[in-house]
Amino acid sequence: MGLAFLLDLNIKGIKFLRNRMMRYFNNYNMNRKIIAVLIMHLIISVFIGYNEVQSQEVISTKLNYISPKPGSKFIMPDNNIAIRHGEKFDPNSVKQSIFEVKTVKNEKIYGDVILSDDGKTLIFKPTKPFSFGNRIQVTLNNGLRTTGGIEIGFMQYYFDVIEKIVQLPEEYYVSKLQYQNLFPIQNNAIPKSTMIQKKNNNLPEGYPGIQVNVLNENASNGYYFFTPYDEWGWFPDTKPYLTITDINGIPVYYRKLQNVGYDLKIQPTGYLSFYSYHPFWKHMVMDSSYRIIDSFHMGNGYGYTDFHEFQLLENGHAFVMTYDAQSYAMDTVVPGGHPDAIVIGFVFQELDINKDVIFQWRSWDHFLITDAGPFVDLTDSIIDYVHGNSIEIESDNSLLISSRNMDEITRIDRNTGNIIWRLGGKKTQFEFINDTLGFSVQHDGRRLSNGNITLFDNGSLHPDPKYSSGLEYELDEINMTAKLINRLRSTPDILGVVMGNKQWRSENSKVVGWGSGVPGISEMDANGDVVYEMEFEGISYRAYLFPWKTNYFLFATDTLQYGYIWHESTLTKKLKVCNNSNKAIELTSYFSMNDAFTVENEFPVSLSPEQSVNLQVKFNPEETGEFGGMLTINSDINSDTLVQRIAQQVYLIGHATAGQGFDEFVGSTHVNIYPNPFFDVLNIKFGSIYNEALIIISNPQGKVIFKEKKTYSAIHHLDMQHLPSGVYFIQINLDGSDNPVFYKLIKS
Secondary structure: OHHHHHHHHHHHHHHHHHHHHHHHHOOOOHHHHHHHHHHHHHHHHHHHHHHHHHHOOOOOOOOOEEEOOOOOOOEOOOOOEEEEOOOOEOHHHOOHHHEEEEEOOOOEEOEEEEEOOOOOEEEEEEOOOOOOOOEEEEEEOOOOEEOOOOEOOOEEEEEEEOOOOOOOOHHHHHHOOOOOOOOOOOOOOOOOOOHHHHOOOOOOOOOOOEEEEEEOOOOOOOEEEEOOEOOOOOOOOOOOEEEEEEOOOOEEEEEEOOOOOEEEEEOOOOOEEEEEEOOOEEEEEEOOOOOEEEEEOOOOOOOOOOOOOOEEOOOOOEEEEEEEEEEEOHHHOOOOOOOOEEEEEEEEEEEOOOOOEEEEEEHHHOOOHHHOOOOOOOOOOEEEOOOEEEEEEOOOOEEEEEEHHHOEEEEEEOOOOOEEEEEOOOOOOOEEEOOOOOOOOOEEEEEOOOOOEEEEEOOOOOOOOOOOEEEEEEEEOOOOEEEEEEEEOOOOOOOOOOOOEEEEEEOOEEEEEOOOOOOOEEEEOOOOOEEEEEEEOOEOOOEEEEOOOOOOEEEOOOEEEEEEEEOOOOEEEEEEEEEOOOOOEEEOEEEEOOOOEEEOOOOOEEEOOOOEEEEEEEEOOOOOEEEEEEEEEEEEEEOOOOEEEEEEEEEEEEEEEOOOOEEEEEOOEEEEEEOOOEOOEEEEEEOOOOOEEEEEEEOOOOOEEEEEEEEOOOEEEEEOOOOOOEEEEEEEEEOOOOOOEEEEEEEO
8 A cells, every 4th residue: 555655646746746846946147047957857857757667567468459558548437448469368368356456545447357259358347437536457367368379468657647648629620729829820712613504403501512623534433522611700601411412513412411521532442431419529430321320439438539530440340539638747858848739649549340349549659749749839828749640551560640740650560559660750760762851740641552651741831832742652671761742732832731631542543622622622643634623602511423322222233224216306214213212202303414324204203112113214315426424313301400411323324316217208298317327216207197007127137126006196215225226227117008118228
């Protein structure tokens, strides 16, 4: 008890001793102050050294991961205890008695011992939270072994629980975290676009105007995922929406949010995820019908889950992150430091399928506060020294994090939590080649399949003229060099001082989301030329391009082919739509990019669960030429609690001719057969003297492949798409006429 009391007294006493001595030293002259400070530091060093030796007493070398880390501070009261060896643990050796957890005052702490689904992580989950300000002693007793028969052995160590929950003032997130005071932001947005609104696409109030500035033949097909919202009063008419649009800016999904949303994307599992307030800040997961099926937030008692990153892995595990504000005596770190500053750390976690924390990494255990970048004022009362903003899972053995306020990408051992290397910032271990500019306040550090590293360089600290860019480095992790391979920038330059990402889809498709920069999204080819550019009313944390199709309702085909028809005629085809949900839905409207294609059904069209319906899609060209365009069928819900659109698209292709074919009178009947050559559809138009005609089509060998009677009162569209290309003959026997007519046809 005596040793425990001294240890507990030690932590509380150091701060008290320092404050009393500093007040006393203020009365001394300069020379005496210097001597006194040296004495004070010597005394405190002795206390700290004694404290470190005691709190890091670990009698085991067979574990490669221990959380909380021995001797760590600022641990949450609800934190679990987790250990790993590397091999899987033998389940038969896992017993409740394997852990003994108590305070330094010998108060026993009860909890459950759990073996995670990975078989490698053993967790002690306290029944109730640790007490604030307490020191916790962890003992691992003998008996635990791996499936390979390795005995883990005895272990004992300490960690310290936080003394209080530190709350950041609300205005900090607006004025400080977004760096408005440091980096003036200019609104270069275009006037509100009316491109979609003019097309009568029934968009709701507050949905952002969208303008596609560049769309050339090398632009990739797919759908853009982004989350536009108003910031800094730039776009006062724009409300926060989850948004998926095609490359023409036509929405196939939107959902109005009560609060701002971030990071709508497709996870490796195939599910969608986004971050918003629902009913508190967390990451939501949706299936392909946009039903929310799960949600994720921080474990171990962290009350706030941050938006910057969420990774949902194929094994059901998830990575989440947060910022961790703690009281810190910065006057012991830098001259002029605030004696009671709020310093913000960075914490991320891996959750298993039961959402237990099986891996936790904290900047407090690995980074120094003085690692912060040059623009972070370490004498301020609030200091965000890390500001993590991305987590990239490289493999089972390593991951990358991006620390914006340290100008650093860090590689971390996923099994131990140890730092493997540091790229950029004050502590960089790499020599940069072919790059004198480097990167600053970056986002979105990723690893490509070829081993290269990519990131979005916000560029706010570069010399003028400042601009943002997407970077790719080739790393030599033996010789520790980083060679610049690509710096993609727009023309003219775009500066996105906050947020942003880049998505290297292939050598010829590199998508950049410019964050607060305007325009918002660009796609570039291998040469860095812009092949696509979208501008929208709002800013978006990230933007992605993915192939995508909803499962809410389905079409029987992706494309309707109309073949060749005469430009003064019409041809209607059926589009089969199936309700794939377990409840009734309504198709509320349609939107056609080409006015030559229309839907003849009256909307809304109701579908019961599992029911199908045929939409009548008409092709009615007013001039000759090739016609193509996307048809979007919308299912909207507009209520007080939900404003949402789920849409599906089909591509339409048709050709209109100037009557090429046979156009003559047979007896007293006008017969028009077109086009010739024909593609998939052969059109026959009669005069109206006779009642009907027998139509016979045969191949050159005389085999009849079509025989049917048709009336004269309409245009007949014969579906010939099943026929192979070649020569055919048509015979028309007119009712009341003794003379059949013959024509030669060519199927192209």
